[in-house]
Amino acid sequence: GSAFPLDRQALAADLGFGAVAPNSLDAVSDRDFLLELLGALSILMMHLSRYCEDLIVWSSSEFGFVALADAYSTGSSMMPQKKNPDSLELVRGKTGRVYGDLLSLLTTMKGIPLTYARDMQEDKEPLFDALDTVLSSLRIFTGVWGTMALRPERMRDSMDGSILATDLADYLVGKGIPFREAHRIVGELVRCCERDRLDLREISLDDLRRASPAFDED
Numbered sequence: 001g002s003a004f005p006l007d008r009q010a011l012a013a014d015l016g017f018g019a020v021a022p023n024s025l026d027a028v029s030d031r032d033f034l035l036e037l038l039g040a041l042s043i044l045m046m047h048l049s050r051y052c053e054d055l056i057v058w059s060s061s062e063f064g065f066v067a068l069a070d071a072y073s074t075g076s077s078m079m080p081q082k083k084n085p086d087s088l089e090l091v092r093g094k095t096g097r098v099y100g101d102l103l104s105l106l107t108t109m110k111g112i113p114l115t116y117a118r119d120m121q122e123d124k125e126p127l128f129d130a131l132d133t134v135l136s137s138l139r140i141f142t143g144v145w146g147t148m149a150l151r152p153e154r155m156r157d158s159m160d161g162s163i164l165a166t167d168l169a170d171y172l173v174g175k176g177i178p179f180r181e182a183h184r185i186v187g188e189l190v191r192c193c194e195r196d197r198l199d200l201r202e203i204s205l206d207d208l209r210r211a212s213p214a215f216d217e218d
Contacts, residue, residue, distance in 0.1 A: 008020045025114055025115045026114070028115060028116040029112065029114060029115045029116050029117075029120070031105065031109055031120065031123055034105060034123055034127055035102070035105060035106065035109070037127070037130075038098070038101055038102040038105060038126065038127065038130055039102060041098055041101075041102075041130050041131070041134045042095075042098050042099050042101075042102050042130075044134060045094065045095040045098045045099075045133075045134060045137065046095060048091055048092075048095065048137055048138070048141055049091065049092045049095040051141070052088040052089070052091050052092040052141070053092060055068075055085065055088050055144070055148070056085045056088050056089060056092070059085050059088075059148075063154070063158070064151055064154045065150070065151055065154055065155050065158075066148045066149065066150055066151060067148060067149040067151060068083065068085055068087075068088075068144060068147075068148050069144070069147035069148060069149075070083075071143070071147065072085075072087040072088075072140070072143060072144045072147065072148075073085060073086065073087070074086045087140050087141075087143075087144055088141075088144060090140070091137045091140055091141055094133050094136075094137050097129070097130075097133055098130045098133055098134060100126075101126035101127070101129050101130040101133075102126070102130070104122075104125075104126045105122070105123055105126045105127070108120070108122045108123065160199070161193075161199035161200035161201040161202070162190055162193070162199075162200050164200055164201065165186050165187075165189075165190055165200060166186075168182075168186045168189070168200075169182040169183055169185075169186045170182075171215075172185060172186070172212060172214050172215075175214040175216075176214070177212070177214055185211050185212045186211075188211060189203065189207075189208070189211050192207075205217070
């Protein structure tokens with residue numbers, strides 16, 4: 001470190017450091033703390049992107065589970081009736097940018113010998129860009145989340161009765177039928193519903209009992 005009798009412990013305390021660095025070469029050339037931060041920001045953006053994907057799909061006319069506020073949507077340049085979830089699409093797109101910031105610094109660091117080199121001045125741009133991008137994305141996403149309207153009636157109407165198939169199988173297991181057999185019985189019921197274009201909730205008790213006498217009034 002130094003040819004002078006410095007009190008490194010006192011210097012570290014004055015500077016607010018948690019400890020003295022045991023290796024001076026590592027102290028000037030380590031950027032793991034930035035790589036770990038960029039890694040965490042990339043993971044955060046990955047989760048944000050997945051939320052955005054769900055909301056983009058759920059806000060489409062095919063689903064209509066949620067309605068985005070006008071403040072976080074844009075109109076179509078051609079179709080007057082269309083409301084685009086651009087805010088969410090942009091957050092989803094920014095995820096790749098933050099990934100790029102992480103990869104940029106990793107690439108910068110990979111060829112540097114184990115002390116300081118001037119290449120490392122390139123650590124600032126990806127760091128600041130990632131922080132700005134993530135903070136902006138979080139502001140936009142929380143705004144979308146806080147202002148969107150939920151449409152539970154559309155969610156209920158879209159439910160397929162076949163979602164209850166596992167419950168029927170579990171019911172038979174509760175009556176003492178092995179799950180493998182219960183699975184087969186309910187699978188036949190589902191196939192009959194598909195053939196006759198029925199909802200699983202529309203099957204009568206008599207039909208259930210023809211499939212298995214274990215079905216009862218309950």
